[in-house]
Amino acid sequence: MEPSHDPISKETSDADLVAVVVQGDAAAFELLFKRHRQRVATIAGRFFQQAPQIEDVIQETFVKAYFGLSGFSQYKVDSFAHWLARIAFNSCYDELRKQSRKREQSFADFSDSERQELSKLTSNMRVTTVESAAINRDLAHKLLRLLSAEDRIVLVLLDVEGLSVAEIARLMDWSSAKVKIRAFRARTDLRRLLKKFL
Amino acid sequence: MTKERDSISEEGLDRAGRIITQAAILSETEAGEIAASPFLFARIQARIAAERQGSDVGIWTAFWSISKRAIPAMMIVAALSLGLSFYFTGNKKQPAAFSVDAYLGTNESGVENLVFAERRPLTRDEVLATIISRDEKELGR
Numbered sequence: 001m002e003p004s005h006d007p008i009s010k011e012t013s014d015a016d017l018v019a020v021v022v023q024g025d026a027a028a029f030e031l032l033f034k035r036h037r038q039r040v041a042t043i044a045g046r047f048f049q050q051a052p053q054i055e056d057v058i059q060e061t062f063v064k065a066y067f068g069l070s071g072f073s074q075y076k077v078d079s080f081a082h083w084l085a086r087i088a089f090n091s092c093y094d095e096l097r098k099q100s101r102k103r104e105q106s107f108a109d110f111s112d113s114e115r116q117e118l119s120k121l122t123s124n125m126r127v128t129t130v131e132s133a134a135i136n137r138d139l140a141h142k143l144l145r146l147l148s149a150e151d152r153i154v155l156v157l158l159d160v161e162g163l164s165v166a167e168i169a170r171l172m173d174w175s176s177a178k179v180k181i182r183a184f185r186a187r188t189d190l191r192r193l194l195k196k197f198l
Numbered sequence: 199m200t201k202e203r204d205s206i207s208e209e210g211l212d213r214a215g216r217i218i219t220q221a222a223i224l225s226e227t228e229a230g231e232i233a234a235s236p237f238l239f240a241r242i243q244a245r246i247a248a249e250r251q252g253s254d255v256g257i258w259t260a261f262w263s264i265s266k267r268a269i270p271a272m273m274i275v276a277a278l279s280l281g282l283s284f285y286f287t288g289n290k291k292q293p294a295a296f297s298v299d300a301y302l303g304t305n306e307s308g309v310e311n312l313v314f315a316e317r318r319p320l321t322r323d324e325v326l327a328t329i330i331s332r333d334e335k336e337l338g339r
Binding site: 026066187 | 208211212214215216218219220221222223224225226228229230232233234235238239241242243245246249
């Protein structure tokens with residue numbers, strides 16, 4: 001008796017879908033895309049604001065994932081979602097590095113009102129939440145663009161994703177010592193930036 | 199006291215930094231809207247197809263691009279090495295062999311010179327002929 005192959009359905013697990021895609025079924029890859037695109041877009045949204053940039057990161061992530069599927073199905077060290085998130089963060093990191101090469105932003109680009117807003121935020125020590133700070137997102141982006149790609153990725157992973165040093169090390173394929181050094185430098189750089197607005 | 203104030207201000211700056219980092223992120227809803235873009239998967243499929251096609255012709259393209267540079271470079275190197283080898287072998291003089299004539303300073307005496315130049319032991323007839331011819335010369339004088 002031949003083994004029966006279930007048709008692809010919404011209940012099919014990620015691992016089974018990956019196996020089907022590796023055998024050459026493109027429809028299964030579309031299902032994987034639909035399942036995980038939101039998470040990838042959310043990761044991209046941690047670093048980028050504009051829709052075209054986020055779409056580029058999504059595209060880059062899924063293309064890399066597609067060509068790496070055979071490797072994933074062979075080793076299966078992570079869940080598919082976790083493995084895809086690793087690719088997404090690394091794609092964001094590559095994109096940030098590309099941007100930082102052509103970055104020419106400086107303090108002179110900040111208007112008086114923006115400087116005042118940042119000054120208010122940095123001088124108010126009792127501020128504890130984003131809502132109470134009510135800082136403009138564009139302004140936050142503008143300020144963070146002054147940091148290096150490494151600084152940004154570490155700060156987001158620590159402060160937004162809430163990951164530990166060990167988790168970041170595993171995610172970015174860095175050593176724990178490198179993560180600690182990067183985190184220290186990132187905090188120092190951001191403090192130095194904010195001090196200029198005090 | 200100053201140290202305490204400094205540490206407080208550093209804490210405050212770190213807190214402000216966290217707020218700024220969190221303020222910069224896009225909401226889940228906004229990210230979801232971008233992810234639901236209708237042509238996104240079509241773009242991914244097109245990119246996969248293009249990369250797959252590119253990897254097939256990629257090997258030959260890479261080989262051709264390397265060959266285009268490597269072949270002329272190798273020809274230049276070969277021509278240079280050939281030229282240099284001709285130059286050095288052409289100019290090189292053969293080292294002079296050890297000459298007894300030069301060593302004994304007998305080059306001026308014609309007969310002995312000829313005998314030594316032949317570099318073979320003298321036969322008895324030759325020695326006799328030399329003595330006779332010398333005697334005849336002396337008698338002639």
